Amino acid sequence: xxxxxxxxxxxxxxxxxxxxxxxxxxxxxxxxxxxxxxxxxxxxxxxxxxxxxxxxxxxxxxxxxxxxxxxxxxxxxxxxxxxxxxxxxxxxxxxxxxxxxxxxxxxxxxxxxxxxxxxxxxxxxxxxxxxxxxxxxxxxxxxxxxxxxxxxxxxxxxxxxxxxxxxxxxxxxxxxxxxxxxxxxxxxxxxxxxxxxxxxxxxxxxxxxxxxxxxxxxxxxxxxxxxxxxxxxxxxxxxxxxxxxxxxxxxxxxxxxxxxxxxxxxxxxxxxxxxxxxxxxxxxxxxxxxxxxxxxxxxxxxxxxxxxxxxxxxxxxxxxxxxxxxxxxxxxxxxxxxxxxxxxxxxxxxxxxxxxxxxxxxxxxxxxxxxxxxxxxxxxxxxxxxxxxxxxxxxxxxxxxxxxxxxxxxxxxxxxxxxxxxxxxxxxxxxxxxxxxxxxxxxxxxxxxxxxxxxxxxxxxxxxxxxxxxxxxxxxxxxxxxxxxxxxxxxxxxxxxxxxxxxxxxxxxxxxxxxxxxxxxxxxxxxxxxxxxxxxxxxxxxxxxxxxxxxxxxxxxxxxxxxxxxxxxxxxxxxxxxxxxxxxxxxxxxxxxxxxxxxxxxxxxxxxxxxxxxxxxxxxxxxxxxxxxxxxxxxxxxxxxxxxxxxxxxx
Numbered sequence: 001x002x003x004x005x006x007x008x009x010x011x012x013x014x015x016x017x018x019x020x021x022x023x024x025x026x027x028x029x030x031x032x033x034x035x036x037x038x039x040x041x042x043x044x045x046x047x048x049x050x051x052x053x054x055x056x057x058x059x060x061x062x063x064x065x066x067x068x069x070x071x072x073x074x075x076x077x078x079x080x081x082x083x084x085x086x087x088x089x090x091x092x093x094x095x096x097x098x099x100x101x102x103x104x105x106x107x108x109x110x111x112x113x114x115x116x117x118x119x120x121x122x123x124x125x126x127x128x129x130x131x132x133x134x135x136x137x138x139x140x141x142x143x144x145x146x147x148x149x150x151x152x153x154x155x156x157x158x159x160x161x162x163x164x165x166x167x168x169x170x171x172x173x174x175x176x177x178x179x180x181x182x183x184x185x186x187x188x189x190x191x192x193x194x195x196x197x198x199x200x201x202x203x204x205x206x207x208x209x210x211x212x213x214x215x216x217x218x219x220x221x222x223x224x225x226x227x228x229x230x231x232x233x234x235x236x237x238x239x240x241x242x243x244x245x246x247x248x249x250x251x252x253x254x255x256x257x258x259x260x261x262x263x264x265x266x267x268x269x270x271x272x273x274x275x276x277x278x279x280x281x282x283x284x285x286x287x288x289x290x291x292x293x294x295x296x297x298x299x300x301x302x303x304x305x306x307x308x309x310x311x312x313x314x315x316x317x318x319x320x321x322x323x324x325x326x327x328x329x330x331x332x333x334x335x336x337x338x339x340x341x342x343x344x345x346x347x348x349x350x351x352x353x354x355x356x357x358x359x360x361x362x363x364x365x366x367x368x369x370x371x372x373x374x375x376x377x378x379x380x381x382x383x384x385x386x387x388x389x390x391x392x393x394x395x396x397x398x399x400x401x402x403x404x405x406x407x408x409x410x411x412x413x414x415x416x417x418x419x420x421x422x423x424x425x426x427x428x429x430x431x432x433x434x435x436x437x438x439x440x441x442x443x444x445x446x447x448x449x450x451x452x453x454x455x456x457x458x459x460x461x462x463x464x465x466x467x468x469x470x471x472x473x474x475x476x477x478x479x480x481x482x483x484x485x486x487x488x489x490x491x492x493x494x495x496x497x498x499x500x501x502x503x504x505x506x507x508x509x510x511x512x513x514x515x516x517x518x519x520x521x522x523x524x525x526x527x528x529x530x531x532x533x534x535x536x537x538x539x540x541x542x543x544x545x546x547x548x549x550x551x552x553x554x555x556x557x558x559x560x561x562x563x564x565x566x567x568x569x570x571x572x573x574x575x576x577x578x579x580x581x582x583x584x585x586x587x588x589x590x591x592x593x594x595x596x597x598x599x600x601x602x603x604x605x606x607x608x609x610x611x612x613x614x615x616x617x618x619x620x621x622x623x624x625x626x627x628x629x630x631x632x633x634x635x636x637x638x639x640x641x642x643x644x645x646x647x648x649x650x651x
Contacts, residue, residue, distance in 0.1 A: 193514025
């Protein structure tokens with residue numbers, strides 16, 4: 001009736017053990033698979049981040065792909081994870097802006113292999129994108145004359161290469177902000193021997209008068225006595241007559257008289273002078289010895305008279321001779337003259353005029369109140385004292401400085417010596433102190449002066465001279481780059497238009513360019529309201545300055561720069577010549593340190609020139625580039641664009 005159940009425990013125990021082994025083993029293998037999946041995800045993220053960071057001008061090219069694969073491999077060791085058939089496949093649909101990847105592996109089981117489950121497949125996806133947060137980018141750009149040169153004969157200019165690289169930089173940053181609310185602003189400081197910041201400054205920041213190395217005309221006074229007409233005439237008269245002359249003569253009649261008395265008794269009476277014909281008139285104007293004008297009117301009348309005489313004649317010879325008398329007449333003529341004189345004294349007017357003689361070259365103090373307001377101003381500085389009309393372009397001369405041998409930045413006091421107002425990045429002007437104010441650069445009135453120095457044997461040279469009023473001189477060359485711009489959000493068309501407006505001319509003054517880049521970027525300076533304007537998204541702002549140059553410092557003492565005509569003004573050097581480049585370089589390096597101290601990352605690009613120790617020292621850490629051609633220049637800008645951006649995992 002009853003069955004024996006004692007032997008049923010062992011089969012049941014065996015089944016329970018298998019179930020327990022499956023549960024425990026599955027947990028162990030699943031835990032290992034989960035750990036491998038987490039590691040796979042981390043490696044995938046590292047790979048796409050590295051790949052995105054390596055993206056350059058050529059997009060997600062082979063170099064970037066290799067970088068992604070290397071970082072994935074460094075972060076996922078299949079042996080340690082017990083994995084096989086590991087696959088990492090990164091790709092992009094937007095030329096490298098976003099890198100997407102899938103990663104998969106088969107994790108080998110341990111206990112579950114007993115039950116026929118040899119592997120557990122795991123896979124992950126990952127994506128990295130370069131996004132940009134709020135960023136302010138100030139570009140300090142060398143726009144000196146050498147930027148108009150080409151690297152190859154007939155090729156594009158270095159300036160055009162810069163313009164292309166700038167536009168590509170904008171495109172890269174713009175792609176990084178697509179779909180976000182980041183604020184990106186750009187400021188520009190093109191520089192050569194000065195900067196064009198006049199329209200950024202309040203007129204009160206500029207002086208009312210300025211002493212400029214110039215020239216003044218010297219005139220010769222000329223006195224001229226000129227005829228201006230005749231006074232009223234004074235009348236007078238006179239008369240006269242010509243000598244008599246015989247007009248005709250002959251017999252009165254044919255009678256012969258035996259005696260003179262008989263003949264005389266028969267003579268007609270002599271006639272007096274009588275007019276014959278009409279009166280003629282003639283007028284003549286002459287200038288007499290006293291310079292008077294005499295108008296003479298002459299009236300002429302012909303007159304005649306007849307005179308009768310008896311003439312004795314004898315005929316025959318000897319006793320046959322006979323004396324008789326004949327009546328004869330003689331007719332005489334003459335001209336009588338009546339003169340009417342009108343005598344006038346001359347009217348002489350004395351005039352005094354001045355004529356240009358020469359120029360005196362010397363410092364001249366000008367009223368710049370209208371000029372700095374961008375109104376036309378006329379000066380007598382043209383050829384031969386002619387008027388010249390000037391209109392300010394906006395370039396400036398710097399504030400008062402000191403010709404110190406060296407400068408340095410100190411975190412407590414700023415740039416020293418502190419007497420150099422021009423190197424004070426932050427301070428505003430003092431209304432009562434012209435030393436703290438800027439002045440408009442006035443090229444039309446700027447001249448240097450020279451004197452001839454003999455070197456013997458008829459030879460010599462022209463020397464710039466700071467003494468005397470030399471009569472020799474020439475207009476000081478002056479160069480004014482494109483207008484600077486404060487930090488501004490810009491559309492692509494506006495950015496490109498600004499890049500295209502850059503022009504290349506003038507000498508290389510790195511210090512003046514970087515100085516104004518610092519002023520436009522400083523959160524504690526005269527443009528602080530603009531610099532510190534809060535973005536609408538409320539986020540922090542990273543500040544960057546890109547300093548691009550194609551050459552070394554090259555100041556000139558004979559041009560009008562931000563420091564005047566340096567040979568004469570001597571604001572930088574003691575004698576206008578010695579150590580000019582070294583002193584400008586010392587200023588430049590002090591400004592570099594001041595920029596970095598303000599939390600601004602300072603990037604330096606040496607384009608088609610060597611990366612000198614000074615340029616490298618100027619840059620922030622790991623922020624200096626050398627670009628030999630257009631491609632390398634573009635790569636440098638792209639590298640900076642990537643650094644400006646924020647690399648992040650998207651998913």
